Amino acid sequence: MASKLGVSIVAVLATSVGVMLALALGLISLSIAAGIFLVLLVAMLVFHGAAMDFTSGLSDSEAFQKAVEEKEQREAEHEEWEKEYWGEHHPDYQGEEHH
Structure with a gap:
């Protein structure tokens, strides 16, 4: 550089x-x-x-790893929210896709 x-x-x-x-x-x-x-x-x-x-x-690899971890955390939070939401509205929901 x-x-x-x-x-x-x-x-x-x-x-x-x-x-x-x-x-x-x-x-x-x-x-x-x-x-x-x-x-x-x-x-x-x-x-x-x-x-x-x-x-x-951060170095490129550290920044990439941090971005991957943040993405995985957001996905896990969304999955948790989805289970709570569908659990309230559809008690038989087990985590499968509802589209």
């Missing part, structure tokens, strides 16, 4: 130098340069945010 961040920093710096050089030589207008810098700023913020989310949270 660090190497990707380093590559992106080098790319942003190279682009910035290129834009400033083109601006100094009069090849582009100030508004175009400002637009390019704005796009670079947004891209850096988005990339940095994605990198922070990736590195500060």
